[in-house]
Amino acid sequence: MLQIGILLIRHYKLLSLAAITDVLDTVNKIYYKNGEPAPFRITLVHTPETEHLAAAFPDYASQHTDAAGAFNLVLVPSFTTDDIRQSIIENRAYLPWMQQQYKNGAEIASFCTGAFLLGASGLLDGKIATTHVDACREFSVSFPAVNLLSDKTVTHDSGIYTSGGATSTFHLLLHLLEVHCGIEIAIKTAKIFAVDMGRDKQSYFSTFQPARNHHDDLVASAQQRIETSYQDVGTIEEMIRDIPSSRRNIVRRFKQVTGITPIEYLQFTRIEAAKKLLEQTGQQMAEVIFNSGYNDPKAFRKVFRKTVGMTPSEYREKFNAARS
Structure with missing residues (x-):
């Protein structure tokens, strides 16, 4: 059984977290119906500052970052705020925890703007990554050591995965299912959620949003x-x-x-x-x-x-x- 830890970050986007849990729960149910053990054990990981958020998800186990135990896969949902830098500050307690989990052998996947928290951990330095297409410029400025592929829907480099904006979450989840459960389960899940598995670009969703918050x-x-x-x-x-x-x-x-x-x-x-x-x-x-x-x-x-x-x-x- 794959031990999956989902970060309960401050300012998490509910749609992102819901998509992640819904897909994983659906796959577990597919296995149950086939008389097989569920492939995923889902745990919500929190800090002292985010422990109260776990009460909104009573159906899932929760664990403090100080607790013992390693995960096979750590998932970082998207942020719901435009002030990403402040959000990173408020969630900085997760950074050493992610670094340790990766050192212990865990894979880590971020969804949409969750890549900013992953970038702040330093684990993306020298690796390829993507994020929401309209956040790419800010990401490049914030993390110049990361090889950002702004047009990509999903990236994978040395056990670290990232996805583009919004519905790209499903493409990364399907990719993770293909890696850990096989292509048959990935295709079956894609059909259930009506996701086109063939999309690997997101550049056509971009909107040019020139910088205005300057005083020059x-x-x-x-x-x-x-x-x-x-x-x-x-x-x-x-x-x-x-x-x-x-x-x-x-x-x-x-x-x-x-x-x-x-x-x-x-x-x-x-x-x-x-x-x-x-x-x-x-x-x-x-x-x-x-x-x-x-x-x-x-x-x-x-x-x-x-x-x-x-x-x-x-x-x-x-x-x-x-x-x-």
Whole structure:
């Protein structure tokens, strides 16, 4: 029987925790119905600060991080808060415990933004990982030693697993089932939860969310210029024509504040505009290309596919409201 410990972190996302327990319970029931012993023993792991959270889950055993005993698999659910850094501080008591469990041979899996707590433990340093697609930039800044694969749905490296956002939780759970129970159980569970096992990318779920919580007026001015003139401007010189600063200074400060260069910012702004046109209108592809600021269809399709992970036509087929 696989000993599974699920962390009762502060600010855990209920959907994440519910998905994890529901899938594991379902697999246990499959085995019971077949007259076989359950493959998983689920324990909720808490600290003194989170012990009260266990009362909401009376059907599961709970254990303090100071208690003796090792787990085969430790699961870290997603956070429900946007203040991830504060959440890590409030859950820092789990960090040495996770390090010790991994040292003792446990595998560790994080779901969505739970990767931030795993990243803070240092166990992801030098390894590949993923997280919610819209949290990737913050993750990269916080943990530069981690090889973040922002487009991946699931990663696995040296006994440590991570998943992308929201429904990617199910893809990681299915992957863990395949590893520990076999492909037949993974497929059976995928059918029960109506999960498409084939998805391995999440980049097309991304939304460009530029940094705004800064106080650099020069950068804010450049951002405003790009966002209002993305259909017309094409060079940095055009973007900063009336901004009282040198090109070199603007580029340096812009990247320092937003994490990307002005040209990359322009590209992401244009691609986001194209995505909205593909989602919400019936414009011909040539119109979409022109209205999002591109003149070269070949260049547009190349940049779109690289950024989004699929062609413009595939994106429209998947997300256009008129087709749903």
